[in-house]
Amino acid sequence: MDLARTALELAAAHDSAATHHLYRELHAHPELSGAEHRTAARVRTALRAEGVDCTEGVGGTGIVGVLANGPGRTVLVRADMDALPVTEDSGLPYASTVDGVMHACGHDAHTAMLVGTAQALARGRRHWSGTVLFVAQPAEETGEGASAMRDDGLHRRFPLPDVLLAQHISAGPIGLVAHVEGPVLAASASIDIVVHGRGGHGSRPDTTTDPIVIGAAIVGRLQSIVAREIAPRETAVVTVGRFHAGSANNVIPATAELGLTVRSTSHERQTQILAAVQRIVRAECEAAGVTTGPDLRIVKSMPPTVNDARVARNVAAIHTRMFGGNRIVDPGPAMGSEDFSELARLPDGQAIPYHYWFLPSTPPAVWNAAPGQSPMERFGNVPSAHSPDFAPDPSVLDHGVAAMTGAVLAELAGGVSRAASGT
Template sequence: MHSTPENAPMGLAATALALATAHESAATHHLYQDLHRHPELSGAEYRTASRVAAALRAEGAEVTERVGGTGVVGVLSNGPGRTVLVRADMDALPVTEDSGLPYASTVDGVMHACGHDAHTAMLVGTAQALARGRRHWSGTVVFVAQPAEETGEGALAMRNDGLHERFPLPDVLLAQHVSAGPIGLVAHVEGPVLAASASIDIVVHGRGGHGSRPDTTTDPIVIGAAIVSRLQSIVAREIAPSSTAVVTVGRFHAGTANNVIPSTAELGLTVRSTSRELQDEIIAAVRRIVRAECEAGGATTKPAICIVKSMPVTVNDAQVARHVADIHTRMFGSTHIIDPGPAMGSEDFSELALTPDGNAIPYHYWFLPSTPMPVWEAAPGQSPMARFANVPSAHSPNFAPDPAVLDHGVAAMTGAVLAELTRP
């Protein structure tokens, strides 16, 4: 690292802002709009990956494609020092867009409803800012464009494909995510920031028959209804009030006619909590309740209980979180830094933090509120939390981040990378 005054904390903040301001903002915005028009579902991010790879190569990064499927890794080396990994997710959702944007999705039934197009564009913008400001830093930055975050498969696939063996092992991992909330803020949380989650499919096996003769059947709908009701007692009666957990039944399918009692009923659950231990406890309770209600309802065939998708808890390293929040405070001002506490959404980012020998790499994951101010100010509610509930959020067909978040995100990530590169 060059011994210039910009190495001081305030100087480093000014340097980060200068590098971010000097990057080609128009190119970042063009890439974002292009990706938004052409969203790709999890595991099929071929066009997106190609655009990212070409953009990283143009900045002098050593690029490898098809890591863990469609993943892209770009390594920007600039002398001795620490290694920082920057990650963005690329996949879209099976959502029909209703945002009214002039660059709305052109793919029927697919939309970037979670802002991954913004994350990808900000990753490329950060690479450009750092590549063109090499004289201000020393070390290595690994840019990771990850597929299949929405399905919880992409991070693990990249790790299993040798992410940490084939490329420089990072000292720290960084990621950011756009969210609902007034544009211009940066939301930092120390410790748990996102919940562990599990999607559970359940099949209740009964005995079907005529609706006029329920006594000759074992009704799986009645058993399923009892399961739905009883599951609500897990959080209410088995989890300490100081803990945070959610059990939601989002799907209940059974039957084909009003006068026919079906032979099966299918339920779909999501289970979320803020620790792996708590998650295991809740899933065990789900299994216990489902089996007990089936037995109580007279089912002679055991229910099928299958975890079809799971994501680990995301726990920010406190020291890294404070360090990144400090540089952002110096860059944007203390009034723009908030701590909203943990959210119950889930991510697979923390899967990237495990090394081949089982050690954990420290990481920090923060949010960039991105609701346009006119939308925020027009939202009903007297408090920020009330307004937060009344503006389009991620996974909504109306989710439309303010494009200004792109430059804000490039600046935020550039500052975080420079701050982490200068740590001992």
């Protein structure tokens, strides 16, 4: 069987109008992390209409659909459902109707493509054998949803997958597919820091321990971590995004608060950087004579997303046959973060192989009008994810259904199942 041709035929036969309608509906009614009740209900209804056995309420509002079709491998397809606390400024006719909430990261598109892929595979059962799990995940933006679904028995209550697949829309020329072997997204950590000084009158700094001066020294010193402690071949980011202290011009406050994001492409490097942050913060406070604190708290963290090389090559190969080699690109790792890899962790410490790829989705008119001579220059001048004017071209929906359908077929045919191998 020609898998590439079959994938294109199945994708072309799915109800494209229904997929686009679902996307517009989800975009107009976004829901924040952990509150995706309406979205989950729409997914459940759409999957059940195709004969997919659905379980709701997994890890909160998560949906797990099981499409069993004889012996073979088990492939898990994941889409995220949550929106962001962003006020939309896209001008779309189906813009958000919820004040201060927007699908600014494309999760509405991912969810619609998940349903479209389920429809394509359900209606084309005679072309494949095995089991496909369709996972609609809550709370990706907060980094809580994947682990919540896993801890709620995702791999115990449902068939254990041989492989996990996910795709994400992004800025860039529509029609491309971006594949990366190995690290594709960074580990990230959000850190809250409180520096305790001793407040007093602005005219008497000698009677105080100024936390603003200490905080400023910390900010400057933190920039030396990547510059002087991380090898140039590595990729890492340490950013201070928040620095709050004081409320009056003539008062030295008692505390200063800093908020950091730390990102790198491996567990080892992330551990090294977090240790350096703690060392620097404590050392600067000690150097200033602080006797209390400081307080450091990691408020959110996500692991790196590291694609399995075999799965990456297999999926890229079928996409090459489906779309043409000129449509397949390797942009290298990005410094954004995801919790998708949490779904791959098993209780015994083993991990399920996975692949995560990008679908550029900038409308052609917007891309062509963007300033810049090179693609990278234009990339920085078009609306990106988390932007209030992020508005992907709707044609990415059909492209995404085809891409995921092809990936599933390739992986169903791609090796020995866990059940058959006894693992």
